[in-house]
Amino acid sequence: MxxxxxxxxxxxxxxxxxxxxxxxxxxxxxxxxxxxTGLASGNRDASLAVNNGPGYGPGNPGPGHFPAKAKRVIYLCQSGAPSQIDSFDYKPSLEKLNGQELPDSVRQGQRLTGMTSGQKSFPAAKTIEPFRQHGKSGQWISDLLPHHHKIADDICIINSMYTEAINHDPAITFFQTGHQQPGRPSIGAWASYGLGSESDNLPAYVVLLDKNTDPQAQPTYSRLWGSAFLPSNHQGVKLRSEGNPVLYLNDPTGAPLSDRRKMLDGLAELNALHKQQVGDPEIDTRVAAYEMAFRMQTSVPSLTDISDESEATLALYGPDAQRPGTHAANCLLARRLAERGVRFIQIYHRGWDHHSGLPGRHRGLAKEVDQGSAALIQDLKQRGMLEDTLVIWGGEFGRTVYRQGGNASNFGRDHHPRCFSIWMAGGGIKPGMRYGETDDWCYNITADPMHVHDLNATLLHLLGIDHERLTYRFQGRDYRLTDVHGNVVQPILA
Structure with missing residues (x-):
């Protein structure tokens, strides 16, 4: 303010x-x-926002601009950037090109990171595992992700993603906020602000962090799920994998909830008086936070108790599902959050940044996320929830076809923003299809490019929001997630 x-x-x-x-x-x-002129107003009237301001509270979602295909989003963020060459972008040509120098005509003077800009040679490295076709759709998926073979007909693989950012922090910030510099609201905060929550007892936006032991894993920052200049009740709430899921959720005094209820009622009256005196809208946000925390005291313990899950469901997610903080456990928890009306659920899995030892390290990371990610799709589908739940899987950029150091059997791949792969499923996305093409070197896009802003515009569209109309007035300007860019990618919509 x-x-x-x-x-x-x-x-x-x-x-x-x-x-x-x-x-x-x-x-x-x-x-x-x-x-x-807006100089004295942080949010003059938010007249272009879907709900005309942040007025929609728990259990009272606001209307969209048009009928939504998706009610909620589960975003599986693979922080550090998985290699598209070794996962979803099949390049049989690399069998012949393996070890050959990447031509200057292909590289086209592209900007390189400081880690490979001094290299004198750029030999291509073929895929580390074979690719095979799966499902009725015949999707090409690497053996690196064997459980993904089971969901080939349910996912839309996009091989033509691109971004301008070449380093991790600006790249992941760009994906999560629509801008490379910190200070903008996260995509989940925009969804919460635009549509509100369907849950009475849980926040509209919840974040889960997978455990990770990789010493080179890129850090994650709370600003990636922050609300920035949006009202603070729209920021993501992080659930912890160890100890209490939310800090200070339990009353250390052991006082009964009835006493807590009386205290909050009295505090609400005092805050109402304060609001009359100063008119600060953040007072309402503070009251709403107190009320949500009170309701979460009963809702969160039942949420995280998976003893009511069937043996078949636990087997689907694998043994890691019963180890809190693993990717499988968080995917199962994401489904439980979705069932309870949480609007936007984000899971961060770190450690994909492999500049050396990629063959071994990528195999390890893939094993950590493969079964849980695939099980989430299968579980949602079995419960009839996939059709209105949008699931996204991907990192902040891709990795180079050329080797970074090492040799033909043990090497790294550098950052590559020009082309990379993600997948989407459910919530209005065409299943069992592939979108976009890259050249034989998997270095440049040759058909149907899809920018970060296009992805975010499409995501909001599936939620029933026109990305050009969801705005917030701040410091004299109407801000939006996609800035002044972005187009809805119609060919991938069901």
Whole structure:
């Protein structure tokens, strides 16, 4: 909040009129002008937002711009960037090109990271595992991800993603907020702001972090699921994998919930009086946070208790499903959150940044995420939830076809933003299809490019939101997730 806005909100109407009487008509005219231009308003009226502002509370979702295909999103973020060459973009040509120098005509003077800009040679490296066709659709998927073979007919593989960012922090920030620099709301916060929550007892936006032991794993920051200048009740709530899922959820005094209820009722009355005096909208956010925390005291323990899951379901997710903090356990928890009306669920799995030892390390990471990711799709489908749940799997960029150091059997791959693969499923996405093409070197896009802004525009569209109309006025400008870019990718929509 800017200082002028804060000053104006500290005054009641009576105080303001008294002050204008002292300073005269000129002061009143100035205040009017500042409010009209938005300089004195953090969110003038949010008239372009789906719900005309953050007025939709728990259990009271707002309407979209048009009928939604997806009610909720589960985003499986593979932080560090999996290699598209070794997962979803089949390149039989690399069998012949293996070890050959990447031609300058293909590289086209592309910007390189500092880790390979000094290399004098750029020999191509073929895929580390064979690719085979699976399902009725005949999707080509690497043996690196054997459980994904079972969902070949359910996913849409996009091989033509691209981004401008070449380093991890700006790249993942771009994917999660629509901008490479910190300070913008996350995609989940935008979804929460635009549509509100369907749950009475859980936040609209929940974040889960997988355990990771890789010493080179890129860090994740809370700003990736933050609300920035949106009201703070739209930020993601992180559930912990060890100890209490949410810190301070349990009352250390052991007081009964009835006492807590009386205390919160009294506090709400005091906050209401304070709101009348100063008019700060964050007071409402604070009250809503207290109320949500109270309801979560009973809802979260039952959420994380998986003793009611069938043996068949636990077997589907594999033995890791009963080890809190693993990817499989978090995927199962994501399904339980989706069942309870959580709007946006994000799982971060770190450690895909393999500049050396990629063949062995990629196999290890793939084993960690393969069964849980595939089981989530199968589980949602069995329960009739996949048709209105959008699932996304992918990293912040791809990896190069050329080797970074090492030799033909043990090498790394550098960052590659020009082309990479993700997949989407459910929630209005065409199943069993492949979108976009790359050249024989898996270095440049040759058909149907899909930018980060296009992905985010499509995601919002499936939620029933026009990405150009979901805006928030801040510091005199209407901001949106896709900035001034982005197109809905119609060919992948069912």
């Amino acid at each position: 800017n200082p002028l806005q804060h000053l104006l909100q500290q005054q009641t109407r009576r105080q303001f009129l008294a002050a204008t009487g002292r300073v005269g008509i000129g002061g009143a005219a100035l205040a009017t002008l500042l409010n009209e």
